Amino acid sequence: MRIDIISVVPKLMESFFAHSILKRAKNKGLAEIHLHDLRMYATGKNRQVDDYAFGGGAGMVLQIEPIARCIRALQSERTYDEIIYLTPDGERLAQRTVNQLSLKTNLLLLCGHYKGVDQRVRDLFVTKEISIGDYVLSGGELAAAVLTDAIVRLVPGVLNDETSALTDSFQDNLLAPPVYTRPAVFEENAVPEVLLSGHEAKIEQWRLDQSLALTKLKRPDLL
Structure with missing residues (x-):
């Protein structure tokens, strides 16, 4: 390009x-x-x-x-x-x-x-x-x-993980879900257990639910 x-x-x-x-x-x-x-x-x-x-x-x-x-x-x-x-x-x-x-x-x-x-x-x-x-x-x-x-950033090969752009906000008319990284617990605030479960299907469902809830709250016009 x-x-x-x-x-x-x-x-x-x-x-x-x-x-x-x-x-x-x-x-x-x-x-x-x-x-x-x-x-x-x-x-x-x-x-x-x-x-x-x-x-x-x-x-x-x-x-x-x-x-x-x-x-x-x-x-x-x-x-x-x-x-x-x-x-x-x-x-x-x-x-x-x-x-x-x-x-x-x-x-x-x-x-x-x-x-x-x-x-x-x-x-x-x-x-x-x-x-x-x-x-x-x-x-x-x-x-x-x-x-x-x-x-x-959408040109193939620019991002190290090309699937990253596909999960950004607005790609599917939804806002992106919350994200977390280490430590798993910070001052008694813990990462949602489902993200630590290793259960891929449940994690994806949680992310979709969160995206829907956030979009409804912050940008209902997108829905």
């Missing part, structure tokens, strides 16, 4: 992709993540990428020209399965979307900034719009990092 990310401030994401699971994915050759500085596709002495909105109003807008140059340059090298714009008014990110995107080969992510991008970018290039929640960030970089992490 290859993920290209277009940003006004790509350095914001460099540290995020240099550690943990994403670093492991890159080192194993299972995922490539490339950051592209939008200003490199701007013209003029100051490499300006934003301008005032037509019609007035507060805030600046990312111009279409540098974005179009960047996208077309990348498209000349490969075909993208999706060109995704990270925006507060996009489709709210859900696990089913992450699952679908994890099956793709080439993804291009565009980070919004300021008041967003010229609408013509969305009309001409973007194939999917995603929001990570009903709130506004200073830019789409954090959202792009979140989306990339959620996708790449």
Whole structure:
């Protein structure tokens, strides 16, 4: 899998992709993540990428020209399965979307900034719009990092135990059950006996019951 990310401030994401699971994915050759500085596709002495909105109003807008140059340059090298714009008014990110995107080969992510991008970018290039929640960030970089992490961890071979991702919250519209590790007793608080029984069927039933109870309590909308 290859993920290209277009940003006004790509350095914001460099540290995020240099550690943990994403670093492991890159080192194993299972995922490539490339950051592209939008200003490199701007013209003029100051490499300006934003301008005032037509019609007035507060805030600046990312111009279409540098974005179009960047996208077309990348498209000349490969075909993208999706060109995704990270925006507060996009489709709210859900696990089913992450699952679908994890099956793709080439993804291009565009980070919004300021008041967003010229609408013509969305009309001409973007194939999917995603929001990570009903709130506004200073830019789409954090959202792009979140989306990339959620996708790449599902690529086969990235996690040491591939079945781990299948038991995460939301994979079956349920929240994950409680988990415990050693010691078995901490200050008179003991691990549920069923988890120490070694009885696989009973353990799985306990986990399902716990998932159902937690989902009903915390996220009944999922049911």
